[in-house]
Amino acid sequence: MNRLVVVSNRVTIPSAGAKAGGLAVALNELMERQGGLWFGWSGRASDDAASTSKPAIVDHGSVQYATVDLTHEEYRRYYTDFSNGTLWPLMHSLTEQMHFDRRSLAAYRAVNERLSDILLPLLRPDDAIWIHDYHLLAMPAALRARGVTAPIGFFLHTPFPSPDILSSVPDAAVIIRDLLSADLIGFQTANDAENFAASAHRIAGATRLPGGSLRIAGRDIRVGAFPVEIDPQEFARTAETASHNSDTQRLRRSLDGQSLILGVDRMDPTKGLRHRLAGYRRLLETRPALRRAMTFVQIAAESRQEVDNYQYLREDLDRMSGSINSTFGEADWLPLRLTARGGSRDTIAGYMREARIGLVTPLRDGMNLVAKEYVAAQNPDDPGVLILSKFAGAARQLGAALLVNPVDADEIADALDNALRMSRPERQDRWMALWETIKDTSALGWGRSFVNALADSGESQGGRVQR
Numbered sequence: 001m002n003r004l005v006v007v008s009n010r011v012t013i014p015s016a017g018a019k020a021g022g023l024a025v026a027l028n029e030l031m032e033r034q035g036g037l038w039f040g041w042s043g044r045a046s047d048d049a050a051s052t053s054k055p056a057i058v059d060h061g062s063v064q065y066a067t068v069d070l071t072h073e074e075y076r077r078y079y080t081d082f083s084n085g086t087l088w089p090l091m092h093s094l095t096e097q098m099h100f101d102r103r104s105l106a107a108y109r110a111v112n113e114r115l116s117d118i119l120l121p122l123l124r125p126d127d128a129i130w131i132h133d134y135h136l137l138a139m140p141a142a143l144r145a146r147g148v149t150a151p152i153g154f155f156l157h158t159p160f161p162s163p164d165i166l167s168s169v170p171d172a173a174v175i176i177r178d179l180l181s182a183d184l185i186g187f188q189t190a191n192d193a194e195n196f197a198a199s200a201h202r203i204a205g206a207t208r209l210p211g212g213s214l215r216i217a218g219r220d221i222r223v224g225a226f227p228v229e230i231d232p233q234e235f236a237r238t239a240e241t242a243s244h245n246s247d248t249q250r251l252r253r254s255l256d257g258q259s260l261i262l263g264v265d266r267m268d269p270t271k272g273l274r275h276r277l278a279g280y281r282r283l284l285e286t287r288p289a290l291r292r293a294m295t296f297v298q299i300a301a302e303s304r305q306e307v308d309n310y311q312y313l314r315e316d317l318d319r320m321s322g323s324i325n326s327t328f329g330e331a332d333w334l335p336l337r338l339t340a341r342g343g344s345r346d347t348i349a350g351y352m353r354e355a356r357i358g359l360v361t362p363l364r365d366g367m368n369l370v371a372k373e374y375v376a377a378q379n380p381d382d383p384g385v386l387i388l389s390k391f392a393g394a395a396r397q398l399g400a401a402l403l404v405n406p407v408d409a410d411e412i413a414d415a416l417d418n419a420l421r422m423s424r425p426e427r428q429d430r431w432m433a434l435w436e437t438i439k440d441t442s443a444l445g446w447g448r449s450f451v452n453a454l455a456d457s458g459e460s461q462g463g464r465v466q467r
């Protein structure tokens with residue numbers, strides 16, 4: 001079997017004590033089982049010549065973690081400006097939020113090149129390389145330019161836009177050609193894979209082959225959908241246990257019998273939070289009888305505060321939530337509790353089990369694992385209702401949720417009303433259909449399916465693949 005080399009912008013080292021997020025948990029298990037190297041940014045900015053150029057190596061079990069600092073300038077240009085100010089809104093088709101500066105694109109490419117230079121001496125001939133996400137789109141080409149012949153897979157965690165939207169960024173063709181140096185390119189949904197293939201054809205001149213592959217410069221590149229999964233059984237156990245813990249008990253007491261509507265997101269412009277609050281406001285305006293019977297708790301964990309659009313979002317949400325509470329609130333009841341502080345995974349799992357409604361309405365989302373976690377967290381005897389944006393990748397699998405258009409305040413208000421009144425048998429039927437969809441999936445299964453497909457595409461390219 002090839003040694004697996006994972007490359008991602010953020011690297012979570014278990015021994016560093018950080019609580020790993022969904023993706024890190026998924027990859028950690030895969031890595032722990034088969035061993036390998038995990039390379040990427042340390043999460044620190046520094047101007048120290050040694051820590052920005054020499055990787056810090058930590059061994060943990062059979063996994064080696066190699067991380068390097070970014071300089072302050074790189075952090076600003078590569079991470080803040082281009083990755084999160086240009087590519088993130090572009091990938092989510094929010095072009096009006098997109099900033100573009102040629103210097104940031106140049107810095108982005110330079111960081112991709114620099115990371116490739118640092119990774120190069122750590123590579124071995126038997127490696128299979130798996131690169132993750134929009135921060136590292138230029139890395140497949142950078143590695144090939146340095147003579148790397150190992151199989152390279154790339155997985156995009158965000159959506160991929162249509163060719164028209166993609167063309168709104170200068171140099172779209174270069175970005176696509178860089179990516180086409182990989183052997184396998186994976187997306188969350190078939191729609192994203194199709195958008196990429198259409199862009200590769202129209203913008204970069206690749207030939208579309210039957211079966212979904214692409215051909216460019218005599219090489220075939222496999223393109224496919226690999227929807228990210230969670231560990232539903234494990235999350236269900238966590239939620240059941242957490243429903244008895246002190247955090248959940250305190251929340252339950254504070255609700256005093258009201259129905260809990262719960263949103264859990266990073267505070268990010270793609271998550272549809274402004275529209276979500278507008279939908280809740282519409283519910284309060286149009287259904288006064290519901291007012292004291294419910295509380296909406298929105299956890300919107302602060303994120304990427306260096307990016308202007310994230311600061312504006314914070315200001316808007318503070319203003320909108322203040323207005324909702326001052327307009328509809330009373331001395332002994334507030335309709336909305338908005339917090340910019342995240343919670344631990346256990347606490348959130350307990351809250352999810354408590355919630356009558358999981359409100360997940362991103363404007364667009366690669367997958368949205370919160371939606372899957374909400375389903376897994378429910379008590380099968382008395383489950384809550386998932387209200388889900390039809391523009392989240394998860395909606396392709398979770399069709400038994402109440403699907404809404406996230407920009408339509410009336411549709412959100414109607415769905416909330418419907419969910420609050422829904423009979424227990426209907427809630428059970430819907431939940432069972434959702435659970436059936438996810439119950440046999442796993443994060444490990446997702447990782448393995450990609451790695452196996454990478455081995456297959458490496459073989460068909462005549463690359464060095466060992467099983």
Ligand code: F6P
Binds near residue numbers: 010021023
């Ligand atoms: O969803 C994309 C993503 O990069 C995730 O991989 C990550 O958990 C999240 O955004 C956090 O963003 P950042 O790394 O910018 O803090």
